[in-house]
Amino acid sequence: MWFGHKVALTELSCSFGPGVTGLLGPNGAGKTTLMRAITGLLPLNDGIVRVLGRDPHRDRDVQRAVALVPEDEAVPPALTARRLVRYTAALHRVDDATLPERCLAAVGLTDVADRKVGGFSKGMRQRAKIAAALVTRPQVLVLDEPLNGADPVQRVALIDLFHALGDQGHTVIVSSHVLHEVERLASRQIVVIRGRLAAAGEHHAIRDGLAERPRSVMVRTPQARALAARLVGLDVVRGVTVDGHSLVVSSLRAGELAELLPRAARDAGARLVEVRPLDDSLESVFRELLQ
Amino acid sequence: MAVLGYTLRACLPARRWWGVLLPCLGAVLFGWLTTVADTTTQRAFAFVAEQGLFGLVMPLTCLVIGDAVLAADRRAGTFAFTWLSPVSFATIVVGRWLGGWIVALVTVVPALVLATVVAGVPEGLVAMAVAAGAGSAAYIALFVMLGVTTRRSAVWALAVVFLGERLLGEALSGIAQVSPMWEAQQVYAGLADDAGGWRLVRDGTPQGWAAVARLTTIVIVTLAVSTWRLGHLRPTGGDE
Numbered sequence: 001m002w003f004g005h006k007v008a009l010t011e012l013s014c015s016f017g018p019g020v021t022g023l024l025g026p027n028g029a030g031k032t033t034l035m036r037a038i039t040g041l042l043p044l045n046d047g048i049v050r051v052l053g054r055d056p057h058r059d060r061d062v063q064r065a066v067a068l069v070p071e072d073e074a075v076p077p078a079l080t081a082r083r084l085v086r087y088t089a090a091l092h093r094v095d096d097a098t099l100p101e102r103c104l105a106a107v108g109l110t111d112v113a114d115r116k117v118g119g120f121s122k123g124m125r126q127r128a129k130i131a132a133a134l135v136t137r138p139q140v141l142v143l144d145e146p147l148n149g150a151d152p153v154q155r156v157a158l159i160d161l162f163h164a165l166g167d168q169g170h171t172v173i174v175s176s177h178v179l180h181e182v183e184r185l186a187s188r189q190i191v192v193i194r195g196r197l198a199a200a201g202e203h204h205a206i207r208d209g210l211a212e213r214p215r216s217v218m219v220r221t222p223q224a225r226a227l228a229a230r231l232v233g234l235d236v237v238r239g240v241t242v243d244g245h246s247l248v249v250s251s252l253r254a255g256e257l258a259e260l261l262p263r264a265a266r267d268a269g270a271r272l273v274e275v276r277p278l279d280d281s282l283e284s285v286f287r288e289l290l291q
Numbered sequence: 292m293a294v295l296g297y298t299l300r301a302c303l304p305a306r307r308w309w310g311v312l313l314p315c316l317g318a319v320l321f322g323w324l325t326t327v328a329d330t331t332t333q334r335a336f337a338f339v340a341e342q343g344l345f346g347l348v349m350p351l352t353c354l355v356i357g358d359a360v361l362a363a364d365r366r367a368g369t370f371a372f373t374w375l376s377p378v379s380f381a382t383i384v385v386g387r388w389l390g391g392w393i394v395a396l397v398t399v400v401p402a403l404v405l406a407t408v409v410a411g412v413p414e415g416l417v418a419m420a421v422a423a424g425a426g427s428a429a430y431i432a433l434f435v436m437l438g439v440t441t442r443r444s445a446v447w448a449l450a451v452v453f454l455g456e457r458l459l460g461e462a463l464s465g466i467a468q469v470s471p472m473w474e475a476q477q478v479y480a481g482l483a484d485d486a487g488g489w490r491l492v493r494d495g496t497p498q499g500w501a502a503v504a505r506l507t508t509i510v511i512v513t514l515a516v517s518t519w520r521l522g523h524l525r526p527t528g529g530d531e
Contacts, residue, residue, distance in 0.1 A: 041371060042525055058522070063377045074368030076301040083300065084372075090293035091376035132372065 001033055001044055001195075008033040009195045016140070016173055020166035022186035023175035030195040031175045032071060035142045038173065039068040051140055064092065067138035069129045071145040071175075077118025081109050081128045084117055085135050092136040103131040106161060108154060122149030130158070140171045147181055159185055214238050214250040216278040217257065221245065223270035230268040234260055248278065294373065294383055298390025301369075302359045310355040311394065315402035318348040322406030336410045337490035340419075344403050345426065345476040350452040352399045353391075353427050353471075354445070357434025360391040361517075362444040365524075380521040384514050388435050395427035418483030421503065426475025429506040429513075433471060436513040439520045464495040471509060477502040 001009035009030045016038075025031045036042040037049050040056030040063065049056060056062040076084060085100040094100075104113050107127035112120075117128050126149055133141060143162070147155050162185060166172045176182045182189065191198040221227055224247045228240045231249055236257050239250040251257040254277070265272050303311070321343035328335035361384075364370040373383055403423040407415050434448050441447045452472070460466040460473050467473035473496060480491040481499020492498060497505050 039375060041375065043523070060377050060379060063375055066375070068371070068375055070368070070371060072368050074371075076297075076364075076367075076369045076372065078301045078304050079297075087293060087297050087301075088372060088376070090296075091373065091378050093377075136376075 001030075001037060001042070001047070007195055009037070009192075012192065012195065012197045014190050014197055014200055016171050016190075018166070018169045018171050019188065020162055020172040020174060020186040022182035022189040023173055023192065024182060024189055025175075025192040025198075029192045031192055032144055033195075034192060035068065035144050035173065035175060036070075038140075039066050039142050041068065064136075065139040067133035067136045067141050069126070069133045069141075069143045069146050071148065073122060073125050075117040075120070075125050075128060077116060079117055080114050081117055081120070081124075081131065082113040084128055085113075085131045088132040089135045094135060094137070099137075100131075100135050103134040106134060107131045108157065123151065123154060124149075126150060127154070127158075130161075138170070140173070141165060142173045144175050146174060147176060155181065214252050215254040217249045217251070217254070217261075218274070218276045218278050219247050219249060219261070219272065220274040221247075221265065221270045221272055223268060226268040227265055227270040230264045230270075231261075234264065236260060245273075294378065294386025295390050295393075297373065298360050298387050299393065302361075302364055302387075302390065303356070303394060307355060307359045307363075311352055311398050314348045314352040314355075315398050318344055318399075318402040318406045319409055321348065322409035325410035325412075332411045334490065336407070336412045336415070339406075339410065340479060341476060341491055344406060344419075345422070345472055345479070346457060349399055349403065349423060349426055349475065350430060350456070350472055352402075353395060353430035354434055354448045354452065356391045356394050356398075356427075357431040358438065358445050358448060360387045360431070360438075361435050362438030365438060374521075374524075381514075381518045384435065384439075384517045384521060388432050388510075388514055388517075391431040391435065392428050395431060396424060399427050400424050412483075415479070415483040418479050418481075421482060422475045422478035425478055425503045425506040426471050429471035429474065429509040432510040432513040432517075436517045436520070439517050439524055464493075467493060467496050468505070469509060471506060474502045474506050474509070478506070 001007070012030075012034070023031050023034065033042060037044055038051065038056065040049075040051075043057045051062050052065055054062045056066060079087065081104060082100065085103055089100050101110070104110050107130050109124065109127055109131060112124065117125060120128060126146055130143070130146060133143075146162075147158060150158060159181070162172050162174060174182065174185050176185070187202050189202075190200045219227065222245055224242050224245050228242045228247050231237050231240050236251050236253045237249055238252060241248045249257065249261075261275065262272070321339045322336075325332060325335040325339050361370070364373075400420055400423040404416055404420050407413070407419040433451070434444070437444045437447050437451070455466060456470040456472045460470045473493065476491050477493060477496050477498045480493070481502060496502070
């Protein structure tokens with residue numbers, strides 16, 4: 001997939017199934033392009049996209065099953081939120097007259113449904129677009145940075161909503177640059193870097209797959225220096241950094257370190273207050289993949 | 292109906308309406324100018340109709356409407372709301388065009404008819420209504436097509452009107468035969484013979500109802516091209 005001389009996506013092969021899948025990548029990685037290709041909004045220069053076994057760009061019928069919430073703030077400014085939702089419902093021939101109202105309620109826009117979306121804040125626009133997508137009852141829901149501009153309460157509500165959709169068997173694809181939110185949103189992640197697939201799977205599994213990179217463990221103990229002196233002598237330890245009563249241990253073989261650490265602490269006479277892996281979070285996984 | 296409703300509600304914000312109504316006001320002023328010209332009313336109106344009504348007011352007003360119904364929606368990135376639906380491309384194109392034409396029927400057509408009345412040529416009223424209705428239908432279809440085939444559709448539309456139709460169409464009969472401006476003029480020329488329409492007759496181009504048929508053909512062809520093109524479009528906003 002390319003735009004002029006710029007290659008947006010290449011050598012990328014992935015699949016999405018029921019449940020919530022997070023799409024991660026730095027700015028310009030190709031996430032939005034991938035999402036637009038999935039929904040058929042962008043035709044591929046080369047390669048294949050199939051949604052429910054059909055080409056979403058050519059087969060108009062696929063659009064019955066797919067909905068996109070784009071990241072950009074573009075909304076028809078002259079329409080009210082209610083009219084926008086009713087418009088998409090009419091396009092999809094939704095015969096349930098109460099569904100638009102229920103979708104507006106689901107995103108917390110009932111009170112402002114008769115206000116023009118042109119006057120909405122960024123977060124409210126996002127929610128209006130989410131309501132417009134939900135009203136089509138999509139089997140595949142693609143959300144590009146859906147939590148942008150939402151306040152903390154709305155974020156929690158939207159995350160719960162996406163989880164509920166995933167639990168109901170819908171395929172929900174969510175991109176976000178707020179990594180801890182993706183971590184809460186989706187157990188399965190797809191990481192795209194520079195238009196290529198960097199990793200795919202459950203984030204702990206992705207982290208385990210990066211075995212050749214050292215993992216860091218934070219150890220808190222009043223006898224930090226004594227424990228550090230003991231640990232640097234071990235084969236499994238690549239480095240130790242001491243900071244007051246805590247130390248960060250770097251190791252390529254985290255499993256062995258977990259077995260050796262209590263023994264080393266006993267030998268050094270150190271009382272272990274806390275032992276915590278530092279790089280098990282999605283953010284650290286993503287940082288390592290980026291490197 | 293959903294596409295048509297959206298076109299009427301969402302595609303023409305207040306600023307666009309000013310862009311539509313000001314040329315319409317200009318049309319009435321053109322009609323009034325006829326009454327102060329130092330020549331016969333019919334002769335003066337023929338000149339005003341050619342240069343002002345068909346040559347300026349109708350294309351400019353239809354450009355504002357035709358650009359609004361699809362190209363502006365596409366530029367703003369909001370066309371995706373319509374594109375990402377199971378509605379066929381033909382329905383989208385026809386719905387958008389029809390919405391634009393309805394706006395033209397309640398703005399441009401009455402304005403041109405009013406200009407005819409103000410000018411003191413009431414016998415040309417029906418001919419003007421038919422010419423304006425058919426001409427605006429063709430123009431809006433043309434601008435819808437430019438909206439899906441070009442990136443800077445407003446610039447292309449201006450180039451088509453002023454360079455293509457006015458400049459080349461003046462000299463080349465072949466261009467005039469597929470030009471909404473010239474064909475609309477020939478509709479009036481053919482139907483308003485008694486109202487000085489004969490002064491606008493251009494040899495080699497169909498007149499009257501034959502010109503209406505030609506304008507209908509332009510509508511069908513441009514809408515067909517737009518439908519085909521929509522299937523190859525990247526309907527994203529300006530961020531791409």
